Amino acid sequence: MTTEASVYAHGLVKRFGELRAVDGIDLQVGQGEIFGVLGPNGAGKTTMLKMLATLLRIDAGQAQIFGVDVAREPHRVRQLVGVTGQYASVDEDLTATENLWLFGRLQGMRSAGARATASQLLAQFGLEEAASKPISQFSGGMRRRLDLAASLITRPPLIFLDEPTTGLDPRTRGQMWDTIRGLVADGCTILLTTQYLDEADQLADRIAVIDHGRKVAEGTPDELKTSVGNSTLQLELAQGADHDLAQQVVWRVVGREPVLTPESGRMNVPLETADAAADVLIGLRQAGVAITAVSVAKPTLDEVFLTLTGHDAGDADEPGETVRDEPFLEVR
């Protein structure tokens, strides 16, 4: 057993013209881990994954997969990594069995062996009934599963999953999570990207948060959540209320800076527990700061982002919008 990191990257850079899509990322993923790369659309997650999978040239920095240099020995790296992209990379004109058989043959399996592996994988992924159907009749979830199955044919020790559950319904999503956990139990290492905090939370042992091509934070899900508090108190101050005074009160009561949201007059207060919300409200009442709306919610990806980067996680076309799990006071 080597002690080599499954993924080691140092100062990884990818430029597209003027844009530095990946701007000096360091990464170290241990063996048998599920490592989550969390970030909004366009943060550079997929670009980074593609560089590590030899699909994009590395402009600067270096990367190794189990100690094998990605730029110098791409062919060896391709034998160690299974890649499942954001869009199903299977052949639409072939059936599920034919797809898996082809990928097996291409990787040096004999015809009979490839056929056996194909039917075994289809059974494991609950696709045997659809084995000889054309892919065009597959649902989104079935395609993703077939795609993942196609990455597992030669049982690579490292698997890259690019947003494995984006666009899937919650039930199919849960199934995908179970499948991913099963792979790790098998000895695989997983590097996955996601836009969803809860997905990273559910699956990942460690998370790196990526924004504008840079790593802005790294840690276990718990560490990340603690950095933004376990829940958030969202306040809307009345017109004419003293913002500075409100900030001072918050600081005195919970010992943290409130985060001002883009909408004027609103502030988010990170809390260790939801109970502390009452203390803040009482503090504000005593200081005479008037409030028009109050809500308490679990921290969302947006808040993690807001706290870590000072800007919203959402797409550029949705400025300032915060999507919440629970709109109003949450009792925990």
Add this chain to the structure above:
Amino acid sequence: MSTITTSARGIRMRTPAVDPATAVARARPHVSLGETVSQTSSMAWRALKKMRRNPEQFFDVTLQPLLFTAMFAYIFGGAISGNVRSYLPLLIPGIVAQTVLTTCMSTGVQLREDMEKGVFDRFKALPIARIAPLAGPMMADLVRYLIAAGLTFVMGVIIGYRPGGGALGVLGAIVLAIFTGWAIAWIFTFIGTIARNARSVQGISMLILFPLTFLSNAFVPIRTLPSALADFVRVNPVSHLVSASRDLANLGVISGEVGWTLLAGLVVIAIFAPLSVYSYKRHL
């Protein structure tokens, strides 16, 4: 489908754990020649499967020989050779060359369309020879060249062509046409890897294809051409193919033109096969 949870557990029971150290030790630095050949034939299998599922891909190679042979014979026959029948020995090898070349063009267009599909992402990520996804479909296209060349001769015979070279001569002409088609297809494969989309492949290919086929001796004798044009027509590889095919099909003779055709084909492959692979890799 609750099977996923249980089957995920099933993976663990049935198969031994994945061991990175063994995988690293087993990973080889390069693709061997044998592997390249086997991967290319797997890719050819895929292309043939797709052809069978999309029979409309055979429209050009079946309709064009039938239509063009009859059309050109009856339109130009009287003007060029006095009558249709004496024009056919001149025309049929010309049509064979033209149809095979048109068929090559679709190789590039289809490659470009294919490259835009998701499955090519996987081909790129797999440890396979970079030439396999390019050469595979080209191998499958040999079937199309065979149909195109064969049907042209059949149509010729139907309207009165009697090849003096006999069956062997015709067979030789067909084989030569298929080889040349395969060689020239590398030009269009290269265009397929550099062009922005399938439509522009079509456009660029047309620009190359039309001068190549019409500025040759495929339809008219060289002596009728102005001298500057005649010089180009004489060095055009398509002219060599047409002359070689005429010698084979009409006279049953393997002339020096066969050698020139083979040489031209090999030169095209030597230049455009490496260029295509290089350009395909750069796309990554």
